[in-house]
Amino acid sequence: MSVKVLDRQFKQVAFLENAFGIGYEKRINELWSAHFSLPLNDQKNEYCQPFNYAEIIDDRTGEYIGLFRIEPSLVTKDESQQKVEYHMFHVAITLLDGVLFDYHQTDNRTTRYNIEYILSHQIVPHFVLGDCAFTRYFSYKFEDENGLLGPLFSIPEPFDEDYIWEYDTTVYPWKLHLRKPSNEVECEIRYGNNMVGIEREYDPETIVNRIYAKGYGEGVNALRIDSVNNGIPYVEDAASIQKYGLRPYIWTDKRFEKAESLKANAQALLKKWKDPIPMYRIAAADISSLTNEDIHRLKNGRIVRVVDDELGTFEQRIVSEKKSDMVAKPGDIQLQVGNLTEDIATLHSDLTRRQQINETYSQGATNLSNHDFEDNADANHPAVLRFYLPDEMVRINKLYLTFETDYFRAYSKSAKAGGGVVKSTSSGGGQTTSSGGGQTTSSGGGTSTTSGQANGYAVTLIPYLTDEAIPSGSSHVHGVVVDAADLDHWHTVNISPHTHTVANHTHTVSAHTHDINLEPHTHPLEYGIYKHNELPTQVSIKVDGQTVPYTSLSAENLDLIPYLAKDSQGNVVRGPHRIEISPNDLARISAQVMVQFFIQSRGGTRA
Known part of the structure; x- marks a missing residue:
């Protein structure tokens, strides 16, 4: 057995030929550990500093045990022994x-x-x-x-x-x-061959005798089995409940989209979980170095077949492999053997109990929400978008505004009207007063000439009347024949330069009304979309009353999170929010708000 010490740059600094009590424990999908000891007076203790590394190799088999990081040591000194004991963790601990x-x-x-x-x-x-x-x-x-x-x-x-x-x-x-570990039997422990001892433990915490099954969907929208199970959302085993008491469990598998299949798989899992799952602790002899047979290599993660006269034969996975002293007892090995998960494709119901599908495991799901709006606006009448962020939002990842400014748009048409009377009424008389006289002056005199005939007749009778008596009788008339041409004549009038003066005066209008009668009539309809011929030069944007420092007429993915209302912890307030876009002239605003958020599916109904 050899132990090499490496410094933090992974350069070998010592070979510990005096190391003893070398051991390790490897647990499946957990952090491995190891240990060794040195005599207290060994000079190489100085190299075994915390956070240096130790590499362990089994010299008997050539097996590479692993690379470990040295943790703080324990010094033991008494009458029987004087040693320094070093504890280590696998270098995966560097990920901490x-x-x-x-x-x-x-x-x-x-x-x-x-x-x-x-x-x-x-x-x-x-x-x-x-x-x-x-x-x-x-x-x-x-x-x-x-x-x-x-x-x-x-x-x-x-x-x-x-x-x-x-x-x-x-x-x-x-x-x-x-x-993926193999699900085939790869090694064997047999009583009378390489088994030293065995313990079996039933853990009641693994018992499940009622399963609430959920399938495709999220939160209150998840598929359940009520509709195919007489309105009951679970399956249960009455005998197990009678024996062990009620042990419920919520099982979720998003693969299932039909209630019938979901129920069938829940029943299969219930059959497997309704009784305790045994855990075996086995003391065995590592004889692989003697037989050179792969079936005798008892390694972590392998499926082992255990053959015992009293406990019978079973196949389960090795979940822990431990050797406490590879120097003094190189063949001693302690194993923990747990329950074997069957093949999914074969049984269609092979989910392990610790299974957590994405929505359950991560406690939510990512969603996108879009809010679109269009409206005419000007400096005094902004385009307004109101939107709501629910309490179930765990995290707001993005909140972007995209908008563009177009020409103001109006929709116009004439309307039908009936006859009627339009009356205007003044409240009293009215008076207009000039401030002084007025004068009009011509620039000079003029001449006017007229001509004509004696009534247009060829012969004209001119009566002669007198108040004096005529000797021979009463008044009388004499007729004279005159040629009409002799009566043609002209008059000439000369007008000298002059002025006309208007004195100060007022005009008074008494109170009165005007009545206008309109006959019933119609206006022809004219449909159309009319656009303003000018665009504004800039816009103003406000988010929850806070001005955004952006004035261009368009934007793409403008981040609004910094401007949303916040609570005392600096998080975006859940509830209603408001965006206002105000152009400095008539315009039409077309905008979209995109929200990406992580949400929990809590509350609500199954309507």
């Missing part, structure tokens, strides 16, 4: 050095992407991803994680089949593999 500060979320990404995303946050990139046997699309969220190991190990937890993390620290950067 990094952090995921603040909020991190990935949506519908492959398993490889999610693992590499977490590994990218290492302070020193010790690990890279090697094999990844799974391609699943899940959403994950992490917030303020101290250490990367927990988030990393949580990536495959929603999987509905067995998986195993494996490491290759013989190369650098070290390789991390996520693989």
